[in-house]
Amino acid sequence: MSDKTKRWIKAAGIRAAKTMAQTAVAMLPTAATITAVDWRTVVGTAALAGVASILTSLAGLPELDGTA
Template identity: 60%
Template sequence: MNKDYLLKWAKAAGVRAVKTMAQTAVAAIGTTMAMSEVNWIFVGSTAAVAGILSILTSVAGLPELAE
């Protein structure tokens, strides 16, 4: 694996992770609002775990980097 590929992978995986975290945060906010008050610690921790899982899933491969 060369440095150029690693940088492309890191950028693509990072973009996916940020998108996943944002989607998860929106879902968590919607869920907690239904319970009357947003629990920001819950939202943040849920989004962080989703981001970590996204990065780990990206180790298996990213279709946008298929050569």
């Protein structure tokens, strides 16, 4: 695996993880209490956001622009 591919996988993974965390946190206030949170929905939505992030990263990652 080339160094460029490794850098892309790392950058895309970090971006996807951040997106998933942000999505999960954004969904929590929709429940009145922590016990009322529909965790399956939160996890599913966060996972979908992560997939969307990876697909978006295929178009390019600004973090990697200008690097060798």
